[in-house]
Amino acid sequence: MTFKFKIQKTPGALFWGNVEEMLKENNKSLRSVALYMRDGVNDKKTLALYDKLYRYKREEINPPNVLIDGVLNYLKKFDENLMVSDLYSDWSEYDAKN
Template identity: 85%
Template sequence: MTFKFKIQPTPGSLFWTNVTKMLKENNESLRSVALHMRDGVNDKKTLALYDKLYRYKREAINPPNVLANGVLSYLKKFDEYLMFSDLYAEE
């Protein structure tokens, strides 16, 4: 007897999959998000923020609210009607 079931993606995986897709559609990167969150200042703190975002993305970890809100505010530049729940929506 074999069981077939679909493994549900984690919230972090859903979030980063959708963020990656939206960034790719707009030819942007996580570095752009980090710069936006640091008000355009390109320094060591921006690089540390980028590293943190990249680590969360790579490990598919659900980001803390502060980071998730920063990513959302950046993506709203491209879609003013984007909602927080859209970042966790399944295809």
């Protein structure tokens, strides 16, 4: 007996996959998100925030609400209609239809 099933992405993988795609579309990086969240101050706290964002992305961990809100607010600069649910949507189904 053979089972065919699709492995579902974790919420963290969905979130970071969509964030990376949106950042790539706008030629931005996680470093620019960290700078935005620290109001443009480039110091040790900004570097620590970048390291935290990078670690969550690399390990595909769902970030805490404070980080989600900061990333969402940064990405709203490029898409004013963006919602949190968009960051957790599975774009592969959408891409397959188009």
